[in-house]
Amino acid sequence: xxxxxxxxxxxxxxxxxxxxxxxxxxxxxxxxxxxxxxxxxxxxxxxxxxxxxxxxxxxxxxxxxxxxxxxxxxxxxxxxxxxxxxxxxxxxxxxxxxxxxxxxxxxxxxxxxxxxxxxxxxxxxxxxxxxxxxxxxxxxxxxxxxxxxxxxxxxxxxxxxxxxxxxxxxxxxxxxxxxxxxxxxxxxxxxxxxxxxxxxxxxxxxxxxxxxxxxxxxxxxxxxxxxxxxxxxxxxxxxxxxxxxxxxxxxxxxxxxxxxxxxxxxxxxx
Amino acid sequence: xxxxxxxxxxxxxxxxxxxxxxxxxxxxxxxxxxxxxxxxxxxxxxxxxxxxxxxxxxxxxxxxxxxxxxxxxxxxxxxxxxxxxxxxxxxxxxxxxxxxxxxxxxxxxxxxxxxxxxxxxxxxxxxxxxxxxxxxxxxxxxxx
Amino acid sequence: xxxxxxxxxxxxxxxxxxxxxxxxxxxxxxxxxxxxxxxxxxxxxxxxxxxxxxxxxxxxxxxxxxxxxxxxxxxxxxxxxxxxxxxxxxxxxxxxxxxxxxxxxxxxxxxxxxxxxxxxxxxxxxxxxxxxxxxxxxxxxxxxxxxxxxxxxxxxxxxxxxxxxxxxxxxxxxxxxxxxxxxxxxxxxxxxxxxxxxxxxxxxxxxxxxxxxxxxxxxxxxxxxxxxxxxxxxxxxxxxxxxxxxxxxxxxxxxxxxxxxxxxxxxxxxxxxxxxxxxxxxxxxxxxxxxxxxxxxxxxxxxxxxxxxxxxxxxxxxxxxxxxxxxxxxxxxxxxxxxxxxxxxxxxxxxxxxxxxxxxxxxxxx
Numbered sequence: 052x053x054x055x056x057x058x059x060x061x062x063x064x065x066x067x068x069x070x071x072x073x074x075x076x077x078x079x080x081x082x083x084x085x086x087x088x089x090x091x092x093x094x095x096x097x098x099x100x101x102x103x104x105x106x107x108x109x110x111x112x113x114x115x116x117x118x119x120x121x122x123x124x125x126x127x128x129x130x131x132x133x134x135x136x137x138x139x140x141x142x143x144x145x146x147x148x149x150x151x152x153x154x155x156x157x158x159x160x161x162x163x164x165x166x167x168x169x170x171x172x173x174x175x176x177x178x179x180x181x182x183x184x185x186x187x188x189x190x191x192x193x194x195x196x197x198x199x200x201x202x203x204x205x206x207x208x209x210x211x212x213x214x215x216x217x218x219x220x221x222x223x224x225x226x227x228x229x230x231x232x233x234x235x236x237x238x239x240x241x242x243x244x245x246x247x248x249x250x251x252x253x254x255x256x257x258x259x260x261x262x263x264x265x266x267x268x269x270x271x272x273x274x275x276x277x278x279x280x281x282x283x284x285x286x287x288x289x290x291x292x293x294x295x296x297x298x299x300x301x302x303x304x305x306x307x308x309x310x311x312x313x314x315x316x317x318x319x320x321x
Numbered sequence: 322x323x324x325x326x327x328x329x330x331x332x333x334x335x336x337x338x339x340x341x342x343x344x345x346x347x348x349x350x351x352x353x354x355x356x357x358x359x360x361x362x363x364x365x366x367x368x369x370x371x372x373x374x375x376x377x378x379x380x381x382x383x384x385x386x387x388x389x390x391x392x393x394x395x396x397x398x399x400x401x402x403x404x405x406x407x408x409x410x411x412x413x414x415x416x417x418x419x420x421x422x423x424x425x426x427x428x429x430x431x432x433x434x435x436x437x438x439x440x441x442x443x444x445x446x447x448x449x450x451x452x453x454x455x456x457x458x459x460x461x462x463x464x465x
Numbered sequence: 466x467x468x469x470x471x472x473x474x475x476x477x478x479x480x481x482x483x484x485x486x487x488x489x490x491x492x493x494x495x496x497x498x499x500x501x502x503x504x505x506x507x508x509x510x511x512x513x514x515x516x517x518x519x520x521x522x523x524x525x526x527x528x529x530x531x532x533x534x535x536x537x538x539x540x541x542x543x544x545x546x547x548x549x550x551x552x553x554x555x556x557x558x559x560x561x562x563x564x565x566x567x568x569x570x571x572x573x574x575x576x577x578x579x580x581x582x583x584x585x586x587x588x589x590x591x592x593x594x595x596x597x598x599x600x601x602x603x604x605x606x607x608x609x610x611x612x613x614x615x616x617x618x619x620x621x622x623x624x625x626x627x628x629x630x631x632x633x634x635x636x637x638x639x640x641x642x643x644x645x646x647x648x649x650x651x652x653x654x655x656x657x658x659x660x661x662x663x664x665x666x667x668x669x670x671x672x673x674x675x676x677x678x679x680x681x682x683x684x685x686x687x688x689x690x691x692x693x694x695x696x697x698x699x700x701x702x703x704x705x706x707x708x709x710x711x712x713x714x715x716x717x718x719x720x721x722x723x724x725x726x727x728x729x730x731x732x733x734x735x736x737x738x739x740x741x742x743x744x745x746x747x748x749x750x751x752x753x754x755x756x757x758x759x760x761x762x763x764x765x766x767x768x769x770x771x772x773x774x775x776x777x778x779x780x781x782x783x784x785x786x787x788x789x790x791x792x793x794x795x796x797x798x799x800x801x802x803x804x805x806x807x808x809x810x811x812x813x814x815x816x817x818x819x820x821x822x823x824x825x826x827x828x829x830x831x
Contacts, residue, residue, distance in 0.1 A: 149444070152429025229745050230737050232552075234543040237391060240414020247415055247430045293733030296350050297726045303343040304722030310336045311715045313329035318707070320329070354547035358522060 080120035082112035099180035115145070142172040152247070156254040171198065185250050187215045207261055211253060214265055217272055218246050224279050233282050238275060245271050370465035378403065378462065383419035383426075388464060392416045393453060394426075395462065396437045405455035405464045406439045411448040426450070486710075489676075494706035495713060496682040502572035503683075505565055506675075507717035508724045510668070512562045517661065519555040527607070529653040531646035534609035535747040553732045559601055560739050561728050563762045566597055574793075574814060577802035578681050581692055581701065584794040586674040591791045593667050596660055598762070603656035605760065606649060612741060614748035615757040617652075618644045619767075626776035643750070679703070684802035691800055758828065765821050768828030 087097045100106050111120060117132030119125040127133045137145040143166065147154025150173075157163045162171045176189050187208060195204040221242055225235045245268055252264040327335075371388050373395060378384045384395040385408060392408040394417075408426075410417050415430035425442060426435040433444030440449045455464045477483045526545055528537040541548035570590070573579060579587035606617045621644065624634040640647030679701030682689065692701050707713075731738055739761075743754040759767050766783055773779035789796070797810070804811050 149432040150430075151427060151432045155429070230740070230742055232542045232549060232736070232740070232745065234539045237409075240409055243413050244415040244430075251429065290733050292350075293729055296347065297729045297733070299343055299347055299350070300722045300726040300729070303340060303347065304719045304726070306336050306340045306343065307715050307719035307722065310333055310340065311712060311719065313333040313336065314707075314712050314715070317329045354550050355522075357546040358548060358551060359525075360546070 080111050080113060081123045081126045082116075082118070082120060085123070085126070086112075096180040099178070103180060103182045104184045105182055139169065139172065140166050142174050146173045152251045153254050156251050160255045160257065162254075187211060203258065206258055207253065210258065210261055210265060211249075214249065214269060214272070218242070218249070221272065221275060221279070228279065228282050231286065238278060241271075242275060245275075370463050372458075373462045373464065375457070375460045375462055381421060381424065383421075385419075388453060393464070394419065395455070395464070398437060403455050403457065403462055404437060404439070405453040405462075406435075407451040407453060409451075410435075410446055411441075411450065412444070412446040417450070490710035490714075491708045493676075493709040494703045495680050495709055496703050496706050498683050498686055498688075499680065499713065500683055501716075501720060502568070502576070503680075503713075504717045504720040505569040505572065506672075508565050508721055509562065509569060511721045512558055512565060512724070512728075513664070513668070516555060516558055516562065519551050519558065520657070520661075522551045523555060524657065529607070529649060531609060531649055531748070534607060534649065538608045538610075550732070553736065554728070557731050557739060558728060559604060560760075560762075561724065561731070562597060563601065565724065566594055567762075570594060571818070575804060575811075576681070576684055577797075577804075577807075577810075579794040580797070580800070580802055581678075581681055582694065583674070583678055583681065586671060586678065587794050588791065589667050589671040589674060593664065593671060596664050596667065600656060600660050600664070601760065601762065603652040603660065606644075606652045607656065608744070609649065609748045611743040611746040611748055611752075611754045612757070613744075614644055614750065615743070615753055616759050617648065619757060620759055620763065621648075623766075623770060623776065623780065626780050628777065645750070681802075684804065689803065691802070694800075761825065761829070764825040764828035768824045768831060771828075771831065772824075 083097060086094055088094065096112075100112075105114075112118075113120040113126075113132075116136070117129075117134045118127050119131040122131075125131045127135075134145070143154055143157055143163065147157075157173075164170070166172060176194060177183075177185075190204055190208045190211075192201045192205075195201050225239055225242065229235045249264065249268050252261055255261070369389070371386065371393075373384065373386060378395045378397045380397045380399055380401075382397075386393055386395070388405075388407075394406050394408040396404050396406070396419075398404065408416050410428040410430065410433055412428065412431060412433050415428050417426040417428045417433075417435060420427050424437060426437070427433070428435075428444070428446070431445050433446040434442040435446070435450050436442055438449075439452055441447075453464050455462055457463075473482070523541065526537060526541045526548065528534055538552065541552055543549070573587070573590070602617075602620060606613045621635055621638045624638065625631045627634060636642060638648075639645075640651050677700070680703070681692075681701065682703065693699065743757065746754070758764065769783055770776055770779035773782065799807075801807055
């Protein structure tokens with residue numbers, strides 16, 4: 052009995068994280084259990100949420116909407132913090148409970164000022180459940196011209212485009228260095244911070260402010276670039292010295308074989 | 322290799338001298354990294370210390386500075402004790418901000434909140450802010 | 466040179482080392498046609514010595530605790546001068562040792578070096594092979610990366626299929642129900658002291674067996690004659706042979722140089738060869754990285770377990786094969802050593818080799 056229990060607990064403890072990983076980190080909260088099985092608008096958010104950046108980082112329904120994720124009876128109880136789906140004008144507050152910095156910038160922006168009159172808020176551009184990682188493509192003619200013309204948005208997008216590409220490039224460089232054993236955790240954190248500051252400032256929709264911040268961020272990125280270049284230079288140098296030592300070893304090996312050869316010759320001559 | 326000109330013993334001597342030279346070079350190439358690996362770190366420690374004048378850290382005010390290339394912060398509690406912390410949020414690496422009116426740190430990225438001691442009050446951060454050793458030296462604060 | 470001679474004189478007067486040298490090295494005669502495969506023993510001794518040296522150096526900075534192991538290895542790789550070199554020599558060296566070990570075993574098999582009353586040499590070698598695999602397995606955990614943690618989890622899970630005592634074995638291996646700091650402790654002790662001591666002892670025994678019985682000549686060539694085997698112990702002489710020193714010392718040294726060049730070549734020009742990305746993430750017991758599989762030399766075992774419907778059968782097949790290999794000198798008792806006259810053996814040899822290669826490649830892609 053004890054052995055059986057032991058076996059089960061060992062298997063579960065090992066299988067659980069495997070199963071979790073396999074099921075893309077989806078323990079079944081009661082929210083998912085109920086809404087996942089429903090058709091139409093009540094079930095749509097679950098599908099939309101799967102594959103989203105929130106789901107990939109372990110943010111579940113109750114993390115935004117409140118309520119008890121383990122208890123069916125209290126899943127939607129205000130006493131357990133359930134807040135339901137926010138109205139249009141309440142969306143920024145709703146998202147801003149976590150995304151504090153963005154909310155601050157958004158409030159200053161024209162969109163934020165015009166919120167009560169139906170101005171764009173988080174969900175307008177980012178979606179509500181199928182939220183993907185931010186990308187410059189969120190700024191596009193189709194999306195922005197729903198309410199106004201595209202002129203200024205296009206300007207901002209251009210100002211952002213070059214720096215945005217550099218962020219992606221840096222991310223890849225750091226991954227490449229990581230695979231060579233370099234400790235990139237601090238650099239990755241700095242890059243993440245920079246990227247977030249950058250995406251955040253965009254929400255003020257203030258071209259001058261965006262340009263100024265972009266300039267500041269560019270100089271920080273320059274520092275990061277030097278760091279990456281330093282690593283690469285070190286690796287090149289290592290390869291050079293390594294190549295020399297390998298060459299020496301090969302030559303030594305050949306020389307020794309030649310020494311052996313002289314013994315063989317001596318024997319033959321004898 | 323034909324044994325035309327030099328007899329084997331002579332060639333062998335030359336080859337052995339050559340091999341000896343190569344081996345010597347290789348030995349030197351091995352000794353250098355070994356010595357550097359074993360040598361004690363310069364400066365007798367894991368990094369430099371930073372000095373901050375006491376006057377920059379008033380109670381209720383957080384003083385941000387750079388410590389070994391990373392953002393750090395000094396706060397002074399009401400009782401006059403100084404606390405040095407890493408200002409890097411333990412969630413995903415953003416730099417935390419000081420909220421003077423609330424007397425706590427707030428991370429702008431996902432709303433993580435830290436007490437002036439570095440402990441997590443709420444939000445996604447998994448660990449408290451890393452504490453840095455700080456000591457008072459006259460009217461200077463030494464961190465590290 | 467003057468000074469060196471004086472030193473040797475000093476020791477010689479007290480211990481007679483010149484006589485030992487003359488007898489055991491210059492007087493040690495081997496056949497002329499001893500081929501390059503015979504150098505692998507010396508290569509292995511060199512590589513093992515390198516492991517011990519780099520291992521001791523790593524011990525200076527490595528911390529064997531789950532909370533600090535990964536960070537200490539990162540410090541070695543990134544902050545300690547040439548720490549990266551010591552670490553890479555150790556990690557890549559382990560893989561090159563396995564390559565050399567396999568080549569050594571295969572050549573001994575092919576040339577039937579286990580025949581002619583050399584069962585003890587073979588057995589000690591077989592145990593050495595298993596010990597080396599054990600050293601590789603225990604060493605793998607020490608960096609405490611995602612790869613370390615999960616590969617060890619998978620590897621220590623396998624004995625669980627043994628009926629009745631399986632779970633006990635798994636718990637014993639891990640020091641607990643799951644891989645954790647308790648596993649790191651015992652793996653560290655085994656890797657740093659337990660297994661190296663056993664290894665050194667067995668290498669000594671293995672070398673003694675080789676030297677005492679006499680080297681087996683390559684079973685090739687028109688001059689090959691089967692050796693005499695009277696009822697009592699006999700040393701296999703090679704009276705017309707050439708002395709070990711200097712002929713084979715120089716040859717050994719040359720091949721050692723080539724193997725070291727290979728080792729450094731991998732370190733400097735293919736450093737990621739034995740390091741998948743999960744080797745650079747700290748261990749997280751709650752998140753399994755996708756596609757975890759053991760190191761290349763265990764892929765055959767991994768895939769074999771997956772082929773058979775029951776893990777127990779898979780383990781049994783592996784165990785049977787290893788037992789067969791260990792007892793080969795007792796099973797294959799025919800006196801014939803020449804491959805040309807052992808068609809069945811040679812066929813089975815190459816077939817088995819192909820199967821192993823195939824299963825390993827399959828394991829890599831599955």
